[in-house]
Amino acid sequence: MDRIANIHTLTKRLIVMTAISLLVFSVIFGISYFFNGRLMMTWLGFVCGIIGGFVSIQQRIKNVSDEELTLLTNSWFQILLVPIFGGVFSLVLYCIFLAGIISGNMFPNFYIPKPSGSVPDANFMIELFTKTYPLTGQDFAKFLFWSFVAGFSERFVPQIVNNVADKSSEKVNPSDR
Template sequence: MAVFSDQSLIARTYYETMRGRFAAYYPPETSGEVEMNPVRMQKAEMARIITQEFEDLDPLKGANPSLGQLFKIEIDLLSLIPEVALREQFWTIENRFRRVVPGSMADAFIDSLEDDRPANAGGEVLLQRARALLGVIHSNYEVNFNRELLIRRLMFIVSALALVLIAISAATATAVVPRIAQQALLLITIVGMAGGMISTIQRLQKATSRDAMVDDGIFELISLRVGWLSIIMSIGIGGISALFVYALISAGLLDTLIPQLAGMPTDQNVLPPVCVLGKNCSHWADQTYQALGLSTRADLFKLMVYAFVAGFAERFVPDAINKLAKSAFPPTTLPIG
């Protein structure tokens, strides 16, 4: 159901983009005032049929068009547009082609034309080129849409497995980790998720602040409509990244990246006496930083800052992992396989 809903929204948008320019694709002289030769009569009949097909797919009348139906109509319309108009509008199709297909493919197509540019091509040659370009554009739309659907499906599977692991880990932690430590770890997770949420909001603001047609409007719509799960997952990844940063800091593996944070002390005598909030604690964070095994209250807030950064900057944790991997396995000693 969700797949059809996603495709329906994109198809309705595509339909509306076709509605405004539909009449320009075939000559309006279909009345008896103009003498109709066989070719013109045939085009007039084709125009009538295609117009009816288009109107039957009108979402405003309750229809639910598919992208494939609209793609067929768009290509069929090329046979009706006058040669002069097609020659003038060919650049719009070529521009869409450049924005949709990879740059190397577009360059290869332009290079294949050599000196036989559209302005010099015959009407039939120009028509075939326009059809070929639209065919590639439509194929890219379909492939990208289906790719996004497959990615989302895989994300659902990964998310389900992750939730199971999180549930098992939470149950284990509840049994063996003190309550104050559980609350402290939850605090770090929330801070990391907040960083991921702020980063996601900023990306969405950038997406809405620029013209959707800078690259390709349909691609933008597909990414935003189908890619909502990746947005949610990025927030969850922020929380996991924050916990991973805490683990690295506690293990003393991030000293080169974060030298100000001592991490878990080796000498437990440097810790202040364990306090009870409201009695011996002078600050709400005293119990928390002790539960996390940190040396000072300031280290807790430093950890919160790095947890937020880990959620906000997606490359923070991967870059740290890559640096650790290179230091543990230098290129000369990296095991094969």
């Protein structure tokens, strides 16, 4: 196969996988909304990360080497790997937002339920997953945007994690530096 044919094949596979991802997660959204009456932000963030990963691959197709293009064209696993990582990175970023590790005007703020008793229990964990929401419409849009970025830029979340780890080790061992 020549390069143009490989690009067309890969583009078709990316479109198919994006459509399947949207369909599968739409069904999950529908089921969770139907049974709980709530939209879980974790699923939404994961989907945005996956879509960001698919868009990232599509954007890079023209710049990859012929060997890498052949590998991507011949392997569904390779096509799925980047978007799945994007989904995972978006979940890590969601945890970073909820923990308040990064904050500011560019990042979303969330309503996080408080435990009803003095000690968190199983009911609190269920409420944490089902009742944690962005505070405003702008926060919701910021959450969607950053979830997409987490999937699109495969280095973004790992860099945040590395920066946080470096800063925390500096605070633990200031004399070592």
